[in-house]
Amino acid sequence: VRDLSPYTEYEFYVLATNDLGRGTPSVPVMVTTGETEPGSAPRNLHARTLSSSTVLVQWDPPKEPNGQVMGYNVYYTTQPSIPTLSWSAQTVDNNQLTTISNLSPQTIYTIRVQAFTSRGQGPFSSPVQVKTQQGVPSQPRHLRASAVSSTAIQLNWTRPVDPAEMVVGYELYWNDTFTQQQEHRSVPDSQSYLLEGLYPDTVYYLWLAA
Template identity: 50%
Template sequence: QREVRRVPPRFSIPPTNHEVMPGGSVNLTCVAVGAPMPFVKWVSGEVELTREEEMPIGRNVLELTNIRQSANYTCVAISSLGMIETTAQIIVKALPRPPTSLIVTETTATSVTLTWDSGNPEPVSYYVIQYRAKVSDNGFQEVDGVATTRYSIGGLSPFSEYEFRVMAVNNVGRGPPSGIVDTRTSEQAPSSPPLHIQARMLSSSTMLVQWETPEEPNGQIRGYRVYYSSEHDAPLSAWQKHNTDDSMLTTISGLTADITYSLRVLGFTSVGDGPPSEVLQIKTQQG
């Protein structure tokens, strides 16, 4: 009598690991052979996924749809000669985590340099920086496609407060933003002159000069400088100078009677002088 060859079960096609997008689908195929041929079932954790009375022989395909979280699935092959198992991992790709340690490393009057840490164990595709002026009602402006964890944003206004945040992007999409960091750009010299210059004579030799702050002070105005001269064609450097603090009016005395003076006013910050105003002419009174 010919003896029947008996072979314990083994997997000829074990299931493979898969990475899927959230809501994705995947079919896990498991094939086992042996003599006698084994039954094949699927288990996840403690949960039996194949019904006892419907357990196929040799091959079992597990169809997973709308996958929302990562999980392990175990294929079990059973015959009278034994039971074996093998496990496949289904990993759901997630949005990246927010970047961490966002700091401002340097500021100029018109730019801010930021650095941050990825905050993600997996590599990310790139980063998006969002920023806005604190006084503005507009939403965030964006710098997209930043490949490094250090970046300088230019085109900012001097002596203005801005807030910044960063988000990481991978092939699932944009992750949540980092915490906000804020900073003020540094000062510049004013880029516009004082406004509405006015002058009137208080006596034949004393003049009162008034003005309003420049539209673009670009910093803290430390004071103003009034230039005056009876020589209208002389260069500004040759005019007489009268410095004031940051108030908006001053008196200049010791003027000569019955002469026309030219006046110009400029504002300055700790960084430097702004442009002088247009020329204003005033005639002193006769003595």
């Protein structure tokens, strides 16, 4: 018997015929055809961001698994124009949910999923895109301080190196060797600040965070 569907249970029975008609059917037997690779892609793929470096990916099984789905290959990239098999990938056991970690902040990723059976891989799903959240900024660079008077210090610095890090302001901390008390002030987004109202002839320690 040919042209049957893969991994499908069929019932067969035989009966004899002659010129007078058909006889009594035999006892039926049940047979399941063998597996092959999935005939369709995973469905309803969607992704959502969990943090600046992690996304959650979910999907439904393929409509035509053609066998026992053993797992899924999850492919992801920031360059969707290159062949899918060249993307980064991770394998998921027979589950329709996974997380992808160690991603770059504020970056668009394209994701596709592929099911596989013991006989091979099926087609890729349609791609979906997700953008990771903004990460915590790295340190400001090249912080410099110079006394401009007996009670004021001029601060200058360079923004964090990654242009994707959206800086909205800075936090300035300082203490002195006289009172040994730590002070704090929020500074608008700029690359310089004049710190005034200080003690004369005093050593100050300063920290700046984006």
